[in-house]
Structure formats: structure tokens, C-alpha cells
Amino acid sequence: MKHKLPFLLSFLFLNFFHFPATSQTSYELNAGWKCQSIAKVKENGHAISKATYSTATWQPAVVPGTVLTTQLANQQIPDPFYGMNNQRIPDIYTTGRDYYTYWFAKDFQEAPPQKNEQVWLHLRGVNYSCDVFLNGQKLNDKTHEGMFLRQSYNITQHLAKDGKNRLALVVFPPDPVGNPNGGQGGDGTIAKNVTHQYVAGWDWIQPIRDRNTGIWDKVTIEKTQLINVKNPHIITLVPGKRKPEGTQAPATVKVSAELENSTDKKVTGVLQYTLDRKTVSQKVTLPAKATQLVRLKDLVLQNPKLWWPNTYGAQPLYHLQLRFLVNGKTVSDEETVQVGIREIQREWNVHTRSMQVLVNGQKIFLKGANWIISDAMLRFSPARYDAELRFHRDMNLNLMRVWGGALVERPEFFEACDKYGLLVIQDFWITGDANGKWVDPMKKDDQWTRRKYPDDHHLFLTSAADQVKMIRNHPSLAMWCGGNEITPPKDLLTALEDSILPSLDGTRWFIPYSNADSMSFNSIGGGGDGPYTIQPISQFWAYRTWPFNSEVGSVGVGDMESLQRFLPKENLIAPQYLGPNSKPTEKVDSVWHYHNYTGVGYEQHLLPYGAPTSIEDFARKAQLVNYDQYRGLMEGFSSHMWDWYTGTIIWKTQNPWTSMRGQLYDYYLDPNAGLYGLRNGSAPLHIMFDPVDSMVLAVNNSFEIKRDMMLVATAYDMAGKSTSLGQVIVEIGASTSKKYFPLKGSLRKLAKDKGVFLSLRLLNLEKNCISSNFYWLADAKGTYSGLQELTNAPLQVAAKQSAKSKIEVTLSNPAGQPVAFFNRISVVHSLTGQRLLPAFYSDNYVSILPGEKQTITVEYTTIAGAPLPSITVEGWNVPKQTYLVK
Structure with missing residues (x-):
């Protein structure tokens, strides 16, 4: 294990590579790439990167992308997300690393720089290691390593005089690649690298055969003048307890940036920024060949437009333009940053014994989602990010937790979270499964050895600091987390907690690991993380889990159209429930198993609706279970808001491949009924029914008392005949839940024979419905006999x-x-x-x-x-x- 600590503060501040937010002149190299397997290339990078070297026999490459995405685009492999196709693709553990080691080359036009012009090459992500060549010259002194470490090269002196340039990279896979033996993270050795771990397989995904080797993120050319503005840092302070509406007291904006002078002479100029039509400036003299951190004078922003989490307020964003002017006149470089004015705080709730989060002084009941990654093969796009995060906004959620077995999410992910008001917990790259929390026979190394992963601790810390700089300006970023279900090794944890985050951020809560006692004291009520399967709805209401549960969820098989997208026709066979005394209890098609059907599945929960008669019938009835499960989950937690819980995070809401395990929309972005059940159950003003004690409740997730409302409860039988169950005038305090009246005897009597429908509504003074909920309740035997006989409605x-x-x-x-x-x-x-x-x-x-x-x-x-x-x-x-x- 390589230890190069202590981690020097000056190194943290000044020497990390950067990637511009929005620069004065930049463009992406995202088309026209070519590639070739290293086995078919005899020449070295010096030769390959010269324009005279012919790449005519090379194949088109996908950049940003991976070897596998390139092979798929060139029809060399079948779609690994369909059927059993993934088994037909050679795995790197069997083939050896050379099989997926590739050369990538890109010809581009860039004229020789003019006077004082500097030209930069930025690589935002390469997995796992690479050597970089331009026009016959190697740019990196030693091989770059690390999936999460950006690279930046000043290529001013390396550009071709005729403006015709060739960039060439040889990209090597992680080492070791890990044995995909069916364990979480395979045999665990993928975690010896500073990379993502799910690529060796997990219980919701099969192995990614090339381990996502490639130039997986953006490649950009940036042009500046003498001074390069790097890594701007914006902090906003919002003192006091605020509300979304009305005139606001002032907020404070703090701005700093790194200025790089790569020339051989000192440069004098002005660093300035403009925000809300106000400008702050500072004169700076930069020594030759030096990088300097500059902090500007604070700006006191009058009557700011504040940024709020989803459902609590709006998400206005300011444009902050930061620039350096040589001699106070000529723009050398500029960056534009979207700024949300908000302050995030935390405090310990002594009643629940868990942390609660405050935004702008107001406590927020956290309704969250565990997020894996948008696409398992790293095929990212701003449009897909926007669609997925919009789904989460539409589900009335306000928090995303980025799981530690994947990556620090891309800026485009955070841009969508900024837009939709979704707070983010960002994990670092540690998981209990691969990093030694449990004794595990599937793992190659013992528990103590795995606790020391990754092998290169210095690379981990360098990468962590770099990624903090990349995303720290986003208002949605709320918390950092050391790892999933386990802390990083002690030296890494200490550096993150005591050095890197205080120095490079200093404004956000750091959670040592995802279910740490400092987040949620986890002995109360004997509950725990999870569960992760279908549960009786009463469980969500009556069973007390951890007071801030970082992972609790259910299931989410899609409907028939969703299943048809990735299951061959011959495998569209509904699981068959064999009874509680059978082992196994279900007979499930092998392709369903491959796509992670839970095993503790739907069938026994569908039987009350009548045994499925076909795959279509199975998928249709599954949606009833989906809706009921996710509505019940959030209603149960909300009913105990601030009493048992300060928040909950669903495991999980989406899948980055065609898995059937835990999702509210499928890989193709088609929602199942669970999305709308959760949307209903998470509504900020919500009327609901407790199935345990038959009480009608309301929950108010706002900062204002809600008055002058009428709660109306009505039952409908299978013929459509209605029966009034009562009504009451409602007043409910801010950020609270409240019980109103029981429906025990009357409802049980109406439901006894065939079940019953229950309609709950909140009406305002104009008798307009402002919240509604609709339940279908079983008969006295626990079956939905009335639904099975329900006659058609002429809709x-x-x-x-x-x-x-x-x-x-x-x-x-x-x-x-x-x-x-x-x-x-x-x-x-x-x-x-x-x-x-x-x-x-x-x-x-x-x-x-x-x-x-x-x-x-x-x-x-x-x-x-x-x-x-x-x-x-x-x-x-x-x-x-x-x-x-x-």
C-alpha cells in the first residue's frame, strides 16, 4: 500500500488539475475519434500521434465512452442489456487486460497560438490509466492513474504549425480487474483500484465485461491568455431563519479562485466577478510559473432570491461571471458559475436521536432516493440526467444519495439537481461489501486486508480533493459521505475529515459512512437498514426502523411493455408461486434471475388479486403492488415525522441497466406505478389512511400553518355506490403530521364481503380539492374479491x-x-x-x-x-x- 501522507495543504490548494465550468473559449472533442486494440498496434505513441501515421484501418470510437460502447456501436458485440447477451461478451478476467487495452486517436484543427495565447487540453475522466501523446510528443511524465482524477495539460508549445493536430491515448484497464464470481463487487479486488466497484457485479447488475475501460468523460480544448482562472469556489451564507416568500435579509457571497501563470514573466492584473449586476475586484500580481489562490472581498447581497429544496420553495440560480483582466483591461480568462443562494446546516434531534438538516434555517424532512448511476456503461447525457432527476422531482422527493460503489457524479447531474431542488449526499468510493465490513467467502482477501483497500491511498486522496473542487459550487450538494456502510481506512478518513473537506469546502456536513451513528443512532427500537423487499403495508406504519434510514425500499417490476424491451419472447414467463413450504418458494425463469428478479417477489402478494393467468396479468397486477408499496412506504415514514424519523432514503429508485430489482422507472425511462404511488405518498400537503389503527391523518411539509380546510372521507362499493364516512374541519401546523378521526367499524363493515374503495379529500373554502388519496381495501379474508368481479366502466x-x-x-x-x-x-x-x-x-x-x-x-x-x-x-x-x- 502506498502512503504519501501527510497531505500538504499547499498541494491541496494549488496543484490539482482543473476542468473549467464555462471558459472564455473552449470546445469538446467528442466526434471523429478512432481506436484500435493494442494487440494490433506495433508502433508507440510518439509515432501514432504524428499526422503521418495512418489510422485508416482503425475503427470509429465512442468518446466519451468505453471500449464496450465502441464495440457495441460497431456491432461487434450484442446489446448486453438484452436477454442473456451479456454472457456472450468475453470478460476481462478471462481474456486478460490486453484484450480491452486500446489506443484512441483524434485529429483536430487548432491553429498555432497567437501572442500571449495559452491552449489547454483537459481530460475529465479516463478509466483506468493512460499515456497521452500529441503530435509526436508525450504529455504526461508518468502514466496517469485513477478513474476520478482529472488531467490538464498546457499544449501551447506542442501544437502543429499547420494547425493539423493529432491526439493519441493508450488506455489501460484497472489492475486487478476482479473476478466476477457473483459476490457484491465480485471477489472484491476491483476495490484495490480507485475506481467504481459495481462493474464486477452486484445483486442488481451483472458484470460490465470491460470494467468500463476507456475515455469515459469529456475531452476539452480551452484557450486563455496569459493567466488561467481555475477552480473557482463560491460560498453563500444565509443567516437566520428564512421563509421562501417576502423580502429577504441580506446574504453573504464569498468567492475565491486559483490563478495560474504558466509564462516565464510576472503578470499584473485584476481578478473580478459580477453577480446580480454588482462587481467585486482585486488587483493581483502573479509570479512567473506559479499558481496562486486569491480570495476576493465578500459581497453582501441585498434581498437575495433564495434556493430551496423541492416542495419547500423555488430554485432561482444566479449567474456569476469571474474573470482576470491583464493590466485591468484585457480579458485573459473567465469562468461562469451558476450560484444558488442558500445555507445548509444540521442539528441533532434529541427526540429521534438522529441528525436533521436545515436549509436557510428551516428544518427539512428528508425524502430521499439512493442513486446508483445513470447508465452502467457510462453513456451519459445532459438530457438523460435531466429526465431522470425530473422524475425524482415529480415524485416529490428532495434528496439524492449518490452511492459509494459508483462515482462522484458528473457536473451535469448536479446541474439537474440544482434545477429541480434535489439535495445531494455524495459518497466517496468505499463500500462495506468490497472494503471488508463482513466476513465473505466470495472475496479473495480476508476482512483485514480488504479494510486497507485501495492500494494507493495517496491517489485516493488526490482524486477526492480534485472531485471536491469539481462539484463544490453546486447548491444542491449538501453532504459528503466517507463510504457506503463503512468508513474509509483511518488515514483516508482523517485526511478527508480534517484536511481536504475543511480546506476545499468547509460548508457541508461530512458523514463518516452512510449509516453512521452520527447520522442516525441505530439502536432505537431495534430496527435497521432496509428491508429491501415487498412488505405488508402495515409494516411501514407500525415497525420502527432507524431514525434516519439511509436504505429502505421495495421492488419495481415494470409492466408488459417494459418487460418486452429486454426479455426475449420465450422468456416472458410469469414467476409461479409454489407456496411458503416449498424451497424455493417460486419458480422463476433463468433470464429473470439473470436480470435480478428479487426472489422474494410479487407472486404471493399478487394472489389476493387472483392468481396471475398470464405474463400480461402478472405485470398488470404487479403495478397494484408497486403503487401500494411506495405510497405506503413514504406515508408510514411521514406519519412519524420528527417523532420516529428525521428522514428516509429509498433503496433504490432507478437502475442503470435492465434489472428488475428496486426501480420506479426502467432503464428506458418508462415509469411503473410505483413512481406515482410515491408521488402521491410524498405530496407536501397530504391526506392519508393508517391501515394499522384505521386513522385518517394529514401531513404538512411546509413552513406555514394550513387552515380553513375540510377533510372528507367517502367509501365506494364495487357498483360505485358511495357512503359518507365523515368530515372534519382541518388545521395543521407547519412541518407536522396530525391524526383526525378513525374509520374502524364503519370501514370494516363496508369492506367485509368484497372489499371497498376509500376516497380521502382535503377541500378549501371554495370546495376545490387540494389533496386527494384513493385506496382499495381488501375484504375480511384479506383478498380483493370485489376487484376480481368489478364490471367495466364506460370511461x-x-x-x-x-x-x-x-x-x-x-x-x-x-x-x-x-x-x-x-x-x-x-x-x-x-x-x-x-x-x-x-x-x-x-x-x-x-x-x-x-x-x-x-x-x-x-x-x-x-x-x-x-x-x-x-x-x-x-x-x-x-x-x-x-x-x-x-
């Missing part, structure tokens, strides 16, 4: 285009009819009938009461040249129909 559907890429769908159920139950709306291509993805629905899987109607808004991505889409509607007792959009 009427009208769809019209209300704006570009926006459709309004109105569902109407005539009076005297049964409830039109659990209707899925989909926007589809008018010719192919395929769903348009991603699409965003104001609600879905909705039930329409007799004599009522509901309008759903759909936003979708327009396809150039495609006709106006159609709408399909299909419900439990509503046959599938397609409707033209007017």
Missing part, C-alpha cells in the same frame, strides 16, 4: 394538444357507474404504437369516481417529422383504447 377520454410537446387528457366516468379503476395513460407514436419516452405525466394509474372527471397533463419529447402522437388508456376495468390527439 370517456378526450385528448388535445395544449402546447408544443404537451397534451391534456381528460378522463370522465358517467354517474351511476362503477369506479374506473387504476388507469394507465401513455403517449404513443401514432404509426408504431410505441410509447414515446421519456414522458412526464402530472399523474398516472388514476381512478375516476362515478360522475367525476380528471385532467392529466402529459409532456413528451417531440420527434422531428413524426405525426401528432396518440394516447392510449387502459385500466383494471377499462379495456385498452387508443385516442387521437386533437
Whole structure:
């Protein structure tokens, strides 16, 4: 193990590579790359990087991307996300590292620099090691290592005189690559590297065969003048206890940046920034060949527009422009940073014995999601990030935890979180599974050896400091976490906690590990992390888990269209429940197993709805379970807000490949019913039903008392006949939950024979509904016998285009009819009938009461040249129909 500590503060501040936020002149090298296996290349980098070397026989390469994404683009491998295709792709553990070691080359135009101009090459991520060549010259003195360490090279003196340049990199895989033996992180040795661990396999993904070797993140050319502005750092302070509306007391903005003078003469100038039409300046003299940290005078911002977490307020962002002017006149370099004015604090809740988070002085009940990564093969895009984080915003969540077996998420991820008001806990690259928390027969090394991973501690700390600089300006970034379910080794933990984070950030809470006692004292009530499977709904209400549970969740198999995207026709076979005394209890198709079907699955939870008769019936009934599970999860936690809990984080909400384990939308961005159940259960003002004591409750996740509301409870039988269960005037305090009245006897009597529907509504003084909830309750035997006999409802559907890429769908159920139950709306291509993805629905899987109607808004991505889409509607007792959009 390489130890090069202590970690010098001057090194932390001045010598890390940087990547610009938005520079004066920059462009990305993201097309026209070519590559070749190292086995087919005899020449060295000096020769390959010369324009005279022919790459005519090389293949097109995907950059940013990996060897596997390039092979897939060139049709050399099958889609590893479909069926059992991943088993047909050679694994690097078997082939050896050379098989996935590749040369990458890119020709680009860049004229020789003009007077005082400096040209920079930035590599934001290479996995795992590389040598870099430009025009016959090697740029790095020694081989670069580390997936999470950016590279920056001044290439001013290396550019070709004719402006025709060639960049060449040889990229080597991690070493060791790890044995994908079925364990979490395989045999664990992938964690000896400073890289992501899931690529050797986990219980929600199969191994990534090349371990994501490649130039996986952006390659950029930046041009400056004499001085390069690097790593700006913006801190905002919002004293006192604030509210989202009204005139605000002042906030303070602190700005600093590193200035690099790569020339051989000293340079004098002015560093300045502009924010909200106010400018702060400071004169600076920079010695030759030096980098200097400069802190500017604080700016007191009057009446600031404050940034708030989702559902608590808006997310305004300011543009801060930071520039250096040589001699106070000529712009040498500039960076633009999006700034959210907010301050994040924390305090210990002595009642729950867990930490609670405050934003702008107000405590926030944290409703979170565990996030793995957008795409297991690192095929990132701002559009995909935006869509996925929008789903989380739409679920009324306010927190994302980036899991430690993956990566420090990209700036584009944080930009979407900034936009949608999603706080972020960012883990570093440690997990209990691979890093020695448990004795594990699947691991190559013993527990004590694994506790020392990774091998190169200096590289880990250098990478951590670099990544902190990359994302620290985002208002959404709220907390750092040492690792998943385990701390990093002691020397790493000490450096992070006592040196790196205080020096380079200094404003955020550092959690030693994801379920640390300092986050949540985990002996209360005997609960624990998880569980991770389907549970009785009463469990969420009555069983006390950890007071800030970092991982608790359920399941999330998609509907039939989702399953068809990655399961071959012959494997579209529903699991069969064999009974509680059988071992195993379910008979499950092998391809389902390969795609991580939970094993403790749906079948026994579907039986109360009637045994599935087909795969279509299985998928349809699974959505009822999905909706009920995730609504119940968040309702149960919210009902004990500030009493048992200060927050919870769902494990997990999304999958970066075609897994069936824990997801609210599939890899193709198609939601299942769980998304809308969670959206309902997480609503900031919410009326709900406790299945344990049959109480009706309300929860208010705002900073204001809610008054002048009427709570109305109504039951509906299977024929649509209604029975009033009571009503009461409601007043509920800020950030609290409150019980109102029980429905025990009357509801049990109505549900006894066939089950019953329960409608809960909050009405304002104008009798407009401001919160609603709709439950389906079982009969006295615990079955949904009435649903199995429910007659069809003549649902009427009208769809019209209300704006570009926006459709309004109105569902109407005539009076005297049964409830039109659990209707899925989909926007589809008018010719192919395929769903348009991603699409965003104001609600879905909705039930329409007799004599009522509901309008759903759909936003979708327009396809150039495609006709106006159609709408399909299909419900439990509503046959599938397609409707033209007017």
C-alpha cells in the first residue's frame, strides 16, 4: 500500500488539475475519434500521434465512452442489456487486460497560438490509466492513474504549425480487474483500484465485461491568455431563519479562485466577478510559473432570491461571471458559475436521536432516493440526467444519495439537481461489501486486508480533493459521505475529515459512512437498514426502523411493455408461486434471475388479486403492488415525522441497466406505478389512511400553518355506490403530521364481503380539492374479491394538444357507474404504437369516481417529422383504447 501522507495543504490548494465550468473559449472533442486494440498496434505513441501515421484501418470510437460502447456501436458485440447477451461478451478476467487495452486517436484543427495565447487540453475522466501523446510528443511524465482524477495539460508549445493536430491515448484497464464470481463487487479486488466497484457485479447488475475501460468523460480544448482562472469556489451564507416568500435579509457571497501563470514573466492584473449586476475586484500580481489562490472581498447581497429544496420553495440560480483582466483591461480568462443562494446546516434531534438538516434555517424532512448511476456503461447525457432527476422531482422527493460503489457524479447531474431542488449526499468510493465490513467467502482477501483497500491511498486522496473542487459550487450538494456502510481506512478518513473537506469546502456536513451513528443512532427500537423487499403495508406504519434510514425500499417490476424491451419472447414467463413450504418458494425463469428478479417477489402478494393467468396479468397486477408499496412506504415514514424519523432514503429508485430489482422507472425511462404511488405518498400537503389503527391523518411539509380546510372521507362499493364516512374541519401546523378521526367499524363493515374503495379529500373554502388519496381495501379474508368481479366502466377520454410537446387528457366516468379503476395513460407514436419516452405525466394509474372527471397533463419529447402522437388508456376495468390527439 502506498502512503504519501501527510497531505500538504499547499498541494491541496494549488496543484490539482482543473476542468473549467464555462471558459472564455473552449470546445469538446467528442466526434471523429478512432481506436484500435493494442494487440494490433506495433508502433508507440510518439509515432501514432504524428499526422503521418495512418489510422485508416482503425475503427470509429465512442468518446466519451468505453471500449464496450465502441464495440457495441460497431456491432461487434450484442446489446448486453438484452436477454442473456451479456454472457456472450468475453470478460476481462478471462481474456486478460490486453484484450480491452486500446489506443484512441483524434485529429483536430487548432491553429498555432497567437501572442500571449495559452491552449489547454483537459481530460475529465479516463478509466483506468493512460499515456497521452500529441503530435509526436508525450504529455504526461508518468502514466496517469485513477478513474476520478482529472488531467490538464498546457499544449501551447506542442501544437502543429499547420494547425493539423493529432491526439493519441493508450488506455489501460484497472489492475486487478476482479473476478466476477457473483459476490457484491465480485471477489472484491476491483476495490484495490480507485475506481467504481459495481462493474464486477452486484445483486442488481451483472458484470460490465470491460470494467468500463476507456475515455469515459469529456475531452476539452480551452484557450486563455496569459493567466488561467481555475477552480473557482463560491460560498453563500444565509443567516437566520428564512421563509421562501417576502423580502429577504441580506446574504453573504464569498468567492475565491486559483490563478495560474504558466509564462516565464510576472503578470499584473485584476481578478473580478459580477453577480446580480454588482462587481467585486482585486488587483493581483502573479509570479512567473506559479499558481496562486486569491480570495476576493465578500459581497453582501441585498434581498437575495433564495434556493430551496423541492416542495419547500423555488430554485432561482444566479449567474456569476469571474474573470482576470491583464493590466485591468484585457480579458485573459473567465469562468461562469451558476450560484444558488442558500445555507445548509444540521442539528441533532434529541427526540429521534438522529441528525436533521436545515436549509436557510428551516428544518427539512428528508425524502430521499439512493442513486446508483445513470447508465452502467457510462453513456451519459445532459438530457438523460435531466429526465431522470425530473422524475425524482415529480415524485416529490428532495434528496439524492449518490452511492459509494459508483462515482462522484458528473457536473451535469448536479446541474439537474440544482434545477429541480434535489439535495445531494455524495459518497466517496468505499463500500462495506468490497472494503471488508463482513466476513465473505466470495472475496479473495480476508476482512483485514480488504479494510486497507485501495492500494494507493495517496491517489485516493488526490482524486477526492480534485472531485471536491469539481462539484463544490453546486447548491444542491449538501453532504459528503466517507463510504457506503463503512468508513474509509483511518488515514483516508482523517485526511478527508480534517484536511481536504475543511480546506476545499468547509460548508457541508461530512458523514463518516452512510449509516453512521452520527447520522442516525441505530439502536432505537431495534430496527435497521432496509428491508429491501415487498412488505405488508402495515409494516411501514407500525415497525420502527432507524431514525434516519439511509436504505429502505421495495421492488419495481415494470409492466408488459417494459418487460418486452429486454426479455426475449420465450422468456416472458410469469414467476409461479409454489407456496411458503416449498424451497424455493417460486419458480422463476433463468433470464429473470439473470436480470435480478428479487426472489422474494410479487407472486404471493399478487394472489389476493387472483392468481396471475398470464405474463400480461402478472405485470398488470404487479403495478397494484408497486403503487401500494411506495405510497405506503413514504406515508408510514411521514406519519412519524420528527417523532420516529428525521428522514428516509429509498433503496433504490432507478437502475442503470435492465434489472428488475428496486426501480420506479426502467432503464428506458418508462415509469411503473410505483413512481406515482410515491408521488402521491410524498405530496407536501397530504391526506392519508393508517391501515394499522384505521386513522385518517394529514401531513404538512411546509413552513406555514394550513387552515380553513375540510377533510372528507367517502367509501365506494364495487357498483360505485358511495357512503359518507365523515368530515372534519382541518388545521395543521407547519412541518407536522396530525391524526383526525378513525374509520374502524364503519370501514370494516363496508369492506367485509368484497372489499371497498376509500376516497380521502382535503377541500378549501371554495370546495376545490387540494389533496386527494384513493385506496382499495381488501375484504375480511384479506383478498380483493370485489376487484376480481368489478364490471367495466364506460370511461370517456378526450385528448388535445395544449402546447408544443404537451397534451391534456381528460378522463370522465358517467354517474351511476362503477369506479374506473387504476388507469394507465401513455403517449404513443401514432404509426408504431410505441410509447414515446421519456414522458412526464402530472399523474398516472388514476381512478375516476362515478360522475367525476380528471385532467392529466402529459409532456413528451417531440420527434422531428413524426405525426401528432396518440394516447392510449387502459385500466383494471377499462379495456385498452387508443385516442387521437386533437
